[in-house]
Amino acid sequence: MTENASEGANTLSIRDNRTGRDYEVDILDGDVIRAMDLRQIKVNEDDFGMMTYDPGYTNTASTRSTITYIDGGKGILRYRGYPIDQLAEHSSHLEVAYLLLNGELPTRSEFDDFVHEVTFHTYVHENIKELFSGFRYDAHAMGMVMSGVAALSSFYPEAKSVDDPDARSQQIIRLIAKMPTLAAYAYRHHRGLPYVYPENELGYTANFLNMLFSVGSREYNPNPVLEKALDILFILHADHEQNCSATTMRVIGSANADPYSALAGAMGALYGPLHGGANEAVLRMLTRIGSVENIPAFMEGVKRREERLMGFGHRVYKAYDPRASIIKRTADEVFEVTGRNPLLDIALELERIALNEDFFVERNLYPNVDFYSGLIYQAMGFPVEMFPVLFAIPRTVGWLAQWEELLNDPEQRIARPRQVFEGASERDFVLMDDRT
Numbered sequence: 001m002t003e004n005a006s007e008g009a010n011t012l013s014i015r016d017n018r019t020g021r022d023y024e025v026d027i028l029d030g031d032v033i034r035a036m037d038l039r040q041i042k043v044n045e046d047d048f049g050m051m052t053y054d055p056g057y058t059n060t061a062s063t064r065s066t067i068t069y070i071d072g073g074k075g076i077l078r079y080r081g082y083p084i085d086q087l088a089e090h091s092s093h094l095e096v097a098y099l100l101l102n103g104e105l106p107t108r109s110e111f112d113d114f115v116h117e118v119t120f121h122t123y124v125h126e127n128i129k130e131l132f133s134g135f136r137y138d139a140h141a142m143g144m145v146m147s148g149v150a151a152l153s154s155f156y157p158e159a160k161s162v163d164d165p166d167a168r169s170q171q172i173i174r175l176i177a178k179m180p181t182l183a184a185y186a187y188r189h190h191r192g193l194p195y196v197y198p199e200n201e202l203g204y205t206a207n208f209l210n211m212l213f214s215v216g217s218r219e220y221n222p223n224p225v226l227e228k229a230l231d232i233l234f235i236l237h238a239d240h241e242q243n244c245s246a247t248t249m250r251v252i253g254s255a256n257a258d259p260y261s262a263l264a265g266a267m268g269a270l271y272g273p274l275h276g277g278a279n280e281a282v283l284r285m286l287t288r289i290g291s292v293e294n295i296p297a298f299m300e301g302v303k304r305r306e307e308r309l310m311g312f313g314h315r316v317y318k319a320y321d322p323r324a325s326i327i328k329r330t331a332d333e334v335f336e337v338t339g340r341n342p343l344l345d346i347a348l349e350l351e352r353i354a355l356n357e358d359f360f361v362e363r364n365l366y367p368n369v370d371f372y373s374g375l376i377y378q379a380m381g382f383p384v385e386m387f388p389v390l391f392a393i394p395r396t397v398g399w400l401a402q403w404e405e406l407l408n409d410p411e412q413r414i415a416r417p418r419q420v421f422e423g424a425s426e427r428d429f430v431l432m433d434d435r436t
């Protein structure tokens with residue numbers, strides 16, 4: 001930043017009316033200025049200097065990234081340049097995982113190596129079973145898996161070497177491989193069923209379904225339509241740039257914590273009902289509404305701001321979430337196999353009203369990724385407590401891609417926002433007996 005600089009092509013001029021001083025700051029690519037360029041705007045030499053106030057980071061870029069591109073106005077989502085609908089149609093979750101982590105689609109041999117690596121790291125240490133046995137029978141699956149992920153950091157102390165690229169890729173493979181195993185164990189614990197070990201002959205999604213649903217020695221053959229549908233859902237959930245949980249992953253990662261600890265924190269963020277916990281909240285909401293006749297009264301409650309229409313609205317999308325349209329199509333295919341989820345009629349009517357009523361139209365409230373996904377999960381036999389876990393499994397890839405990018409970015413430093421302090425100024429301590 002230069003004070004009183006002459007007019008330039010790619011700069012922003014700022015006049016501080018308190019002092020009458022003019023400043024000129026560089027505009028970086030994409031309508032961005034550096035927040036630190038504002039620091040030298042001050043009234044007195046010993047002032048702290050100007051900063052921005054942005055609760056919820058609604059207008060703050062925390063990183064440069066090459067992973068995921070979203071145009072919220074146009075409803076565009078791309079991973080490494082590839083449109084999400086093309087990936088959902090032609091790719092697989094593990095191929096998308098490779099793409100997100102490495103920046104390019106794999107060749108056949110690169111893909112085979114990657115699949116082999118992931119497949120042979122699916123087992124978790126036997127002691128994880130003991131950890132899980134300490135949970136109550138009705139423990140929420142997300143709490144169990146989050147704890148399992150945090151516990152893994154103690155099994156792999158070398159994960160602390162976050163400056164070592166080889167150690168990092170080892171943990172990335174382990175996490176992608178072990179998440180479905182932890183998730184399936186949590187589900188089996190809830191059901192009181194024995195844990196099923198990973199089956200290395202099966203693909204990523206089929207192995208997950210096998211660990212969840214196989215009973216006894218009977219061979220379990222996942223329905224290919226359901227297996228494909230789950231894989232598509234995994235692709236759609238794999239990354240979504242700097243959302244709440246990715247930011248959490250980066251914030252914890254910026255302190256050089258190991259990836260298991262950072263990922264457990266990211267899972268905590270995802271668990272919230274305004275983020276990935278929304279899929280569970282949508283199902284509970286649809287169940288509570290109960291029937292189409294009850295919708296008008298429910299919507300009146302939303303408009304009176306007594307509650308939110310879960311699965312609607314998004315910080316970035318101000319158009320239809322492209323993932324929601326793909327999920328809606330996938331739901332039709334799943335229901336052909338499982339039978340129609342009776343809650344679908346309520347969901348469709350909610351969407352119809354929301355897309356036509358002023359309250360929702362004025363606020364650009366469209367269905368997001370979580371609105372229809374729960375209906376598919378429920379039709380496939382998942383209890384609602386598993387829904388956020390089904391989000392966390394594929395998002396593990398995105399979190400790790402964001403973490404890897406963070407650690408390779410020389411501009412990144414430990415995350416540490418500022419505050420605008422509005423508390424008491426200095427005052428003297430009063431002994432307890434002297435307080436009124």
Ligand code: CMC
Pocket residue numbers: 243273274275276277278302307308309310311312313314315316363365368369370
């Ligand atoms: N139902 C009713 N009103 C809403 C909703 C909703 N779902 N979402 C936003 N609004 C209203 C909100 O009251 C506000 O109105 P006003 O300007 O009159 O005060 C306006 O729309 C803007 O909302 P906001 O809360 O300032 O927007 P935000 O960007 O801070 O929040 C959100 C985004 C996703 C948290 C929010 O839309 C929401 O709570 N949606 C429901 C939960 C949900 O479905 N979350 C999943 C998000 S997508 C997947 C993911 O992130 O993991």
